[in-house]
Amino acid sequence: MPKRVRINAKIIVAFQGNGHHVLRNGCVIIDGSDIQHVGKDYDGSVDAVIDAGDRVVTPGFINTHCHMAGSPLDKSFIEDVGSRQFYLSGLPTMLKARGGAMTDTDRRACVDYSAAELIQTGTTTVMELGGIGDYVADAIEQAGLRAYIADMYSSASWVSINCKQVGYEWDEALGIEGFRKAVKLIERIDGRANGRIRGFISPAQIDNCTEELLRMSSQASEEMQVPLALHTSQAVFEFQEIVRRHGLTPVEWLESIDFLSDRCVLGHVIYPAGHSWVNFAGDDLAILAKHQASVAHATWVFNRRGVAMESFPAYLGAGVNVCLATDTCPQSMIEAMRWSAVVGKIMIRQTELSTAADAFNAATLNAAKMLHRDDLGRISMGAKADLLFWDTNSTFMVPLRDPIKNIVYNATAEDLRDVMIDGEWVMRDGQVLKVDERAVSRKLQQAGERVWSSVDANNAESMDELSPQTFPDFE
Numbered sequence: 301m302p303k304r305v306r307i308n309a310k311i312i313v314a315f316q317g318n319g320h321h322v323l324r325n326g327c328v329i330i331d332g333s334d335i336q337h338v339g340k341d342y343d344g345s346v347d348a349v350i351d352a353g354d355r356v357v358t359p360g361f362i363n364t365h366c367h368m369a370g371s372p373l374d375k376s377f378i379e380d381v382g383s384r385q386f387y388l389s390g391l392p393t394m395l396k397a398r399g400g401a402m403t404d405t406d407r408r409a410c411v412d413y414s415a416a417e418l419i420q421t422g423t424t425t426v427m428e429l430g431g432i433g434d435y436v437a438d439a440i441e442q443a444g445l446r447a448y449i450a451d452m453y454s455s456a457s458w459v460s461i462n463c464k465q466v467g468y469e470w471d472e473a474l475g476i477e478g479f480r481k482a483v484k485l486i487e488r489i490d491g492r493a494n495g496r497i498r499g500f501i502s503p504a505q506i507d508n509c510t511e512e513l514l515r516m517s518s519q520a521s522e523e524m525q526v527p528l529a530l531h532t533s534q535a536v537f538e539f540q541e542i543v544r545r546h547g548l549t550p551v552e553w554l555e556s557i558d559f560l561s562d563r564c565v566l567g568h569v570i571y572p573a574g575h576s577w578v579n580f581a582g583d584d585l586a587i588l589a590k591h592q593a594s595v596a597h598a599t600w601v602f603n604r605r606g607v608a609m610e611s612f613p614a615y616l617g618a619g620v621n622v623c624l625a626t627d628t629c630p631q632s633m634i635e636a637m638r639w640s641a642v643v644g645k646i647m648i649r650q651t652e653l654s655t656a657a658d659a660f661n662a663a664t665l666n667a668a669k670m671l672h673r674d675d676l677g678r679i680s681m682g683a684k685a686d687l688l689f690w691d692t693n694s695t696f697m698v699p700l701r702d703p704i705k706n707i708v709y710n711a712t713a714e715d716l717r718d719v720m721i722d723g724e725w726v727m728r729d730g731q732v733l734k735v736d737e738r739a740v741s742r743k744l745q746q747a748g749e750r751v752w753s754s755v756d757a758n759n760a761e762s763m764d765e766l767s768p769q770t771f772p773d774f775e
């Protein structure tokens with residue numbers, strides 16, 4: 301890219317005052333990796349002009365909870381099954397079987413595939429929680445994405461006791477060692493790739509961490525000024541376990557150990573006090589709002605199991621900073637926005653709440669606030685040039701009157717034509733530029749076949765017992 305570029309477009313979703321506005325027939329001036337100007341016109345000199353024609357230009361989306369190194373292999377496996385005993389959670393059984401069968405080769409195949417999938421579906425900044433952070437950093441740098449990367453750690457892991465109870469195998473020293481390694485990862489990768497790669501702290505799950513480990517984590521987040529992520533209130537068994545241990549809800553317990561802050565992003569707080577599935581008195585939302593802690597809302601992973609947040613607009617109304625995320629597959633922020641808005645309406649039985657604006661803001665500005673980044677999630681002077689270019693003439697995008705409603709409720713991934721991150725093109729006319737899509741898809745299929753056969757060979761239950769085929773084989 302030449303140094304200073306002017307992009308003219310029919311519609312630009314530009315930031316003004318304290319929110320997004322729709323700028324018609326305007327221009328964006330990009331200087332290197334930054335946006336220098338956005339407005340109706342610009343009279344300074346530029347090195348090149350790009351005519352984006354009829355495209356809608358929006359800020360890129362911030363995906364606040366992603367497991368690039370595993371989620372793609374949830375596909376074709378995790379759907380339509382759930383254990384009644386664990387209130388439909390797949391954590392202690394399905395995900396453990398899948399995760400246990402994966403090798404590092406499989407995880408790398410997932411990461412490479414995810415980089416392409418994320419770009420094609422609107423993520424420009426991803427928060428990756430996993431365990432192979434150095435490999436992820438290399439893949440992110442190569443693909444041109446912006447990322448926050450954490451290696452998760454914990455003091456315990458789940459065990460299913462006779463498929464009736466979730467047990468915990470504790471190794472506190474391993475948790476401390478994992479924390480130390482996670483801090484070293486941040487020191488190694490933070491600032492790489494022109495600052496596109498940053499690190500963050502992520503103790504894995506609230507029920508799998510000791511109080512000491514959580515206190516060390518929040519202190520490190522404060523000292524290093526990095527985000528702090530933790531799976532919290534993500535399963536009924538987990539909620540009940542924390543109540544049993546501490547006599548407090550998970551959110552109340554985090555408050556009591558000084559874990560909550562404005563750098564804290566909890567995945568997924570789907571079961572706070574008051575949720576009908578836990579039916580437990582309390583006001584967790586008020587606690588989150590008081591501490592300005594954020595929620596990474598990955599609606600789809602719950603919706604497909606018959607579970608919903610109660611409700612997305614109620615959290616916003618309580619003052620909780622709700623961000624969006626994909627968590628599982630598909631890793632599409634377009635789908636994340638659509639399902640968040642629609643399920644929010646269903647849960648509150650209203651159509652005028654849980655709007656396209658709520659979903660779009662959650663995918664952009666709310667996440668930027670959590671990251672303490674006023675240079676992300678918006679098209680404004682001084683922001684990073686992370687831009688999405690949408691087709692306005694496609695089957696799904698016409699007729700176009702309100703670009704945000706069309707994107708949230710109608711767009712397909714194919715309508716996202718071009719993606720720029722940090723002032724560089726990473727997708728042009730639907731083609732991801734720095735990842736070989738066909739090669740990574742082929743490798744993911746090979747990884748899937750290897751993992752499925754390994755589940756068959758090493759697990760008490762076979763693949764088809766864990767996840768029956770939808771239709772039987774034709775004979």
Ligand SMILES: [Zn+2]
Pocket residue numbers: 365367429531567627
């Ligand atoms: Zn997760």
